[in-house]
Amino acid sequence: MDKFFQKIPFIDNILKGIGQIMLQENRWTGLLFLIGIFMGSWEGGIAVLLSTSVGTFTAMKLNYDKSEINAGLYGFSAALVGVALSFIFQITIVIWVLIILGGALATIIQHFFIVKKIPVFTFPFILVIWISVFMLHHFTQIPPSEMISAEAEKLDYDELIAPINGFGEVIFQGGILSGVIFFLAVFISSPAAALYGFAGSVLGAYLSHINGEPVDQVHMGLFGFNAVLSAIVFSGFKKINGLWVLLSVLITVGIxxxxxxxxxxxxxxxxxxxxxxxxxxxxxxxxxxxxPKKEN
Structure with a gap:
């Protein structure tokens, strides 16, 4: 398989870009993420492929650092733009155009911060979606997608399912199967990241539950996915990593x-x-x- 990806590196870059959504430079992680997205919606799968391709292609055409492109650093924010727009709105020509433009813009913003050596993670995706949603709500009549307009299924709070759903909701996917696939996708790349991510999701769900957040939303993982990402950032095998994971999750959940x-x-x-x-x-x-810097 390595020979295949060497012959067609663009596909490798796309898959790694999707994998970088959860900070994993791993093509197989990206492939599993993509499968999970397609399981939720074929439109979402096409959207994430399109936006990641556009983001990666934009980076190549603008002669960004090749090693950064190969690591997928110009794909993950673009990928999230695609899946978010296809999740929030019914797919129309306008949305497809925005997925393309948004993927390119997210990549350009990402590059600006990479050059400045500022770790912004998914902030380019956030900026693009905030601007897009504001403009679409005020200047178009495009209705919400069926997924976002559907009434949430009323289920009892479950201490195991809620954290797993937190993994799925990182990429706008509901349901236990997507969560399991995404967890395994991270695990094959970094067991420590997956386990710390699960622990972060457990803590996020628990704290939000006792804080009085809606039980059905906690169950869906809506109060755990940000904690998953924060935990993954600081995951590692040193004892101090656990402290930083705990601190970051507490701050993230509070915000x-x-x-x-x-x-x-x-x-x-x-x-x-x-x-x-x-x-x-x-x-x-x-x-x-x-x-001190030398110990960090």
Missing amino acids: DDFLIDHNLLTEVGGVLTFPFVAGTWITLLIQKIFI
Whole structure:
């Protein structure tokens, strides 16, 4: 298989870009993510392939660093733009055009921060979606997708299913099967990242549950996916990694619950992965302040 990807590196870059959604530079992780997305919606699968391809192609045409392109660093924000727009809105010509333009724009924004050596994670995706949703809501009549307009299934809170669903919701996928596939996709790349991600999702779901968040939404993983990403960022095999995971998850969950409870970002599409980005920024700042550079 390695020979195949060497012959067609563009496919390898796309799969790694999708895998980087959960910070994994692994083509097989990306492939499993893609399968999970297609299981939820063929339109979502096509959208994520299109936007990731556009993002990667844009990086190539603008002569961005080849090693960064090969690592998938210009694919994950673009990938999330595609899957988000196809999840939020019914697919129309306008949405397909935005998926293409948004994928390219997310890549350009990503490059700006990479050059500045600023770790922004999924922030380019967030900016593109916030702007897109605001514009579409105010200047078009495109209705929401069936997935987002459907009434959430009423299920009892479950301590195991909720954290697994947190993995699925990172890429806008509901259902236990998608969550399991995404968990396994991360596990084959980094067992530590997968297990810390699961622990983060457990903690996120539990804290939001005792904070009085809607049980059905907790069950769906809507209060766990940001914690999954924060935990993955700081995962590792050293004892100190556990402390940073715990701190980042606590901060992320606090930001997540606060923003949702006060409906602060509803008009622009919701919190998305902003609590993860903000929580990770704060944790990295704390690291920088309290840990000497040579030990960090």
